[in-house]
Amino acid sequence: MNYGISKTLSLPFEEAVQKVTNELMKEGFGVLTTIDVKETLKKKLDVDFNKYLILGACYPQFAYEALLVEEQIGLLMPCNVIIYEKEGKTIVAGFNPMTISYISANDKLRELSARLNEKMYKVIESL
Numbered sequence: 001m002n003y004g005i006s007k008t009l010s011l012p013f014e015e016a017v018q019k020v021t022n023e024l025m026k027e028g029f030g031v032l033t034t035i036d037v038k039e040t041l042k043k044k045l046d047v048d049f050n051k052y053l054i055l056g057a058c059y060p061q062f063a064y065e066a067l068l069v070e071e072q073i074g075l076l077m078p079c080n081v082i083i084y085e086k087e088g089k090t091i092v093a094g095f096n097p098m099t100i101s102y103i104s105a106n107d108k109l110r111e112l113s114a115r116l117n118e119k120m121y122k123v124i125e126s127l
Contacts, residue, residue, distance in 0.1 A: 006093035016090040029057040052084040069108045094120045
């Protein structure tokens with residue numbers, strides 16, 4: 001199952017983070033959380049890891065409509081976007097909202113997922 005939409009960038013990590021955040025905002029997403037995996041692993045396990053961020057992106061209208069249809073959908077929110085370094089490149093991947101339609105038989109959620117998928121695809125393609 002393809003649960004992510006990804007793109008490899010030749011931008012430095014910090015520039016990629018800013019660009020991703022800006023593109024999310026252009027499409028109506030807000031970033032609710034930022035998890036610095038590298039920092040967390042250093043603090044908790046005293047291990048070194050590559051630069052790796054998880055952004056918890058939320059599209060409020062989708063969240064509201066989805067929660068009205070199915071309260072447990074909150075388990076799949078927010079839409080995570082990851083940014084990490086690998087072999088001198090920066091990789092960005094966003095949660096593929098169509099994943100929701102694979103695990104839910106709810107037609108309304110499938111419709112909402114398709115709409116949100118278009119927005120996430122635009123974000124990743126714009127990078």
